[in-house]
Amino acid sequence: MTTRFIRGRLLSFHRAPQTIDDPAAYCYIEDGALLVQEGRIAAIGEAAEITPPLGAEIVDHRPHLILPGLIDAHIHYPQAQVIASYGAQLMDWLNNYTFPEEQKFADPAHAARIAELFLTELLRHGTTTAVVYGPSYKVALDAFFAAANARNMRMLAGKSMMDRNAPPDLCDTAQSSYDDCKALIASWHGVGRAGYVITPRFAITSTAAQLDAAGTLLAEHPDCWAQTHIAENHSEIALTAELFPNAPDYLGVYERHGLLGRRTLLGHCIHLVERERKVMAETGTVAVFCPTSNLFLGSGLFDADGLAAQGVRQGLATDVGGGDSYSMLRTANEAYKIMQLQNQTLNPFDAFYRMTRGNAEILGLEAEIGDLAVGSAADLVVLDSAATPSMALRKETVETLAEELFLLQILGDDRAVAAVYVAGEAAKAA
Numbered sequence: 416m417t418t419r420f421i422r423g424r425l426l427s428f429h430r431a432p433q434t435i436d437d438p439a440a441y442c443y444i445e446d447g448a449l450l451v452q453e454g455r456i457a458a459i460g461e462a463a464e465i466t467p468p469l470g471a472e473i474v475d476h477r478p479h480l481i482l483p484g485l486i487d488a489h490i491h492y493p494q495a496q497v498i499a500s501y502g503a504q505l506m507d508w509l510n511n512y513t514f515p516e517e518q519k520f521a522d523p524a525h526a527a528r529i530a531e532l533f534l535t536e537l538l539r540h541g542t543t544t545a546v547v548y549g550p551s552y553k554v555a556l557d558a559f560f561a562a563a564n565a566r567n568m569r570m571l572a573g574k575s576m577m578d579r580n581a582p583p584d585l586c587d588t589a590q591s592s593y594d595d596c597k598a599l600i601a602s603w604h605g606v607g608r609a610g611y612v613i614t615p616r617f618a619i620t621s622t623a624a625q626l627d628a629a630g631t632l633l634a635e636h637p638d639c640w641a642q643t644h645i646a647e648n649h650s651e652i653a654l655t656a657e658l659f660p661n662a663p664d665y666l667g668v669y670e671r672h673g674l675l676g677r678r679t680l681l682g683h684c685i686h687l688v689e690r691e692r693k694v695m696a697e698t699g700t701v702a703v704f705c706p707t708s709n710l711f712l713g714s715g716l717f718d719a720d721g722l723a724a725q726g727v728r729q730g731l732a733t734d735v736g737g738g739d740s741y742s743m744l745r746t747a748n749e750a751y752k753i754m755q756l757q758n759q760t761l762n763p764f765d766a767f768y769r770m771t772r773g774n775a776e777i778l779g780l781e782a783e784i785g786d787l788a789v790g791s792a793a794d795l796v797v798l799d800s801a802a803t804p805s806m807a808l809r810k811e812t813v814e815t816l817a818e819e820l821f822l823l824q825i826l827g828d829d830r831a832v833a834a835v836y837v838a839g840e841a842a843k844a845a
């Protein structure tokens with residue numbers, strides 16, 4: 416592995432910024448440098464104070480910003496050809512577009528092709544880690560993890576467990592899903608940079624027996640993660656209540672099967688009732704905010720400030736293909752607007768915290784990713800805040816770091832991603 420001396424304007428976070436003026440929350444080095452060795456950050460500081468070792472490759476990204484690689488806390492890899500499907504809300508969108516498409520992933524060649532294109536697309540958008548829903552076929556997860564490990568990317572993923580209310584070809588059973596997850600965990604969890612996420616799709620597509628199997632898997636593998644969907648759409652919530660008449664509410668279904676906790680990520684959390692919010696806070700369960708998806712599918716407005724005030728931990732994610740962009744910058748743009756509609760705001764420091772360190776913290780991975788600290792993986796994104804003519808024009812009037820970050824948050828997308836490093840190696844395709 417090449418030793419690199421990477422120069423630029425460095426920005427990373429220690430904790431969530433409380434306000435737009437909270438410099439203790441982050442570290443910003445105007446003329447900074449990172450020394451990268453063996454895929455990790457070996458030194459960080461003022462460029463003038465770090466001496467590159469003999470033979471180190473010197474890369475100068477000035478005047479661009481260098482941040483930890485962006486992290487997407489919820490995305491569906493088999494939906495790369497579902498994104499931008501017209502005219503439906505959640506249940507019709509799943510039945511008419513998503514389930515038919517996911518059946519194609521029984522073919523390992525198709526799964527391998529889409530996995531490659533999906534990972535390339537993530538990197539093009541500056542995302543170096545994602546928490547990924549796979550289709551229900553084990554072969555498709557084997558293909559995905561093999562592709563991610565070949566690129567040395569820190570990817571967390573799992574096969575969707577679904578044993579009812581979906582086309583028969585897409586359905587597994589409680590037992591087969593347990594067996595497939597066991598085999599995938601044995602093959603991939605902790606192998607290379609892969610991590611396994613136990614993934615019952617949502618309550619509607621799992622029997623109680625399958626949710627039990629998922630809870631058992633989590634108890635047997637407490638270093639894995641778990642993910643599912645909740646309270647995204649009113650019809651979804653009504654159908655869940657019909658299917659689980661004895662549960663106190665939607666969260667109660669997952670709670671009774673041992674699926675809550677600090678390593679559980681629940682996508683959407685838009686229409687939670689008071690008890691659900693309270694239990695999420697008490698158990699440390701994470702609510703994942705998916706703004707482009709929530710707007711695209713007409714699902715509703717995530718109450719970020721309300722949940723935060725109650726102590727609910729939060730992640731930020733694209734949810735492609737319900738979400739309509741792979742870009743975490745576009746995602747932060749839509750998050751800002753959803754919060755504006757509720758008289759809330761998402762200040763640019765908080766937005767960049769959420770895309771980096773914040774999403775690393777909800778995974779318990781902040782010692783490895785999401786930070787520019789000595790010992791962290793050298794997963795990096797280089798951002799150009801004058802990447803397009805309109806950005807360059809707006810930048811002429813920018814005077815502060817906060818203004819520059821907000822410009823990126825609102826006008827940025829893949830064009831603003833000047834370079835990406837995965838474990839210290841340049842990784843963005845042209």
Ligand code: GUN
Pocket residue numbers: 491505509513616617644647708734737
């Ligand atoms: N709920 C269950 N499955 C899905 C999915 O694939 N996307 C979204 N947005 N919600 C879901």
Ligand code: ZN
Pocket residue numbers: 489490491548644682734737
């Ligand atoms: Zn989703």
